[in-house]
Amino acid sequence: MKFSSTLQSATLIKRYKRFLADIELPNGEIRTIHCANTGAMTGCAETGFKVHYSTSDNLKRKYPNSLELCQNEKGDMICVNTSLANKIVSEGIVDKVIPELRHYQTIQQEVKYGDENSRIDLLLTDENHVDCYIEIKSVTLLKQNEQGDGQGYFPDAVTTRGLKHLRELISMKQQGHRAVLLFLVQHQGIKKLSPARHVDAKYADGIQHALDAGVEILCYNTYIDVNMIVLNQPLPFLPL
Known part of the structure; x- marks a missing residue:
């Protein structure tokens, strides 16, 4: 982008x-x-x-x-402009940067779905008309320590909206659809990601519930300079 x-x-x-x-x-x-x-x-x-x-x-x-x-x-x-996240991920999908999402034919943004008056960030559909619901979260919280291990966290504040999105993804999975939570890391110092239990314990628990229900979690970083931001490569996600 x-x-x-x-x-x-x-x-x-x-x-x-x-x-x-x-x-x-x-x-x-x-x-x-x-x-x-x-x-x-x-x-x-x-x-x-x-x-x-x-x-x-x-x-x-x-x-x-x-x-x-x-x-x-x-x-x-x-x-720090979180409004760009959907566009960055959409371009990454079109450019086949995400192997897990390469086979989809169409992309729709901000589609109404679920039981809690939500809009999904991206709705993908393949040639067999199978849907994939993708919720995107922009990550910028880096743990500062002497080790400099690049440990990132999400969220950076308590998020009731994020919990709602987890519930909606779980519901989509239970209805037979594919459901994906994609963390877009937009801080070049972050090398791995975990739920920020110290910030929002309920959200961290919600992540585990989503994983147990079959929701997939993807984590990708970005290449950033003053001209562009593009999806780059996967990072480890450590839920526990």
Whole structure:
């Protein structure tokens, strides 16, 4: 996925009110930009981090600039725009990057499904009209320790919405469909992933219930630079 506009660089002052961030441009100008991320962004948006932002040509936007990437003190690129996740995974499926999902013929996004008024991120269908329901979760929480083992976690905050999605996937599996939870790792420092029991124990339990019910879990990282983000390679998922 290529960014629709050339990204500009700045220094992060602070992220606040969930959807806003203040940045300092190289010329010293202070600017408020939009941040499309509802998560805690723990370790991803610290004061002084280098950031990269896009500019919209929509003249009606109050904040024409959007925060896309942050770069931590180690130089790891982090995509903080969670609205891009579906597009990144869709392109990865079309480009046959995910062996587990290569044989599907059609892709639909944001399709209504389930008993809890949900929308599935991606609905795939093969030539035999067998459906595969895919829920995508963007991962950016890295455990900071001296070992530097690249241990990542999801979620970075308590997620009742995430629990609902697990229930819906379990229901789809029970109805005879294929159900997949795909973790899209968008932090270059993360080398493996586990449920964040220390953040949300109920979600960690929900992951185990989903696995026991036959829901598949895939975990892939991304290649990130200021021009594009693309699906890259699988990472270990350690549920326990």
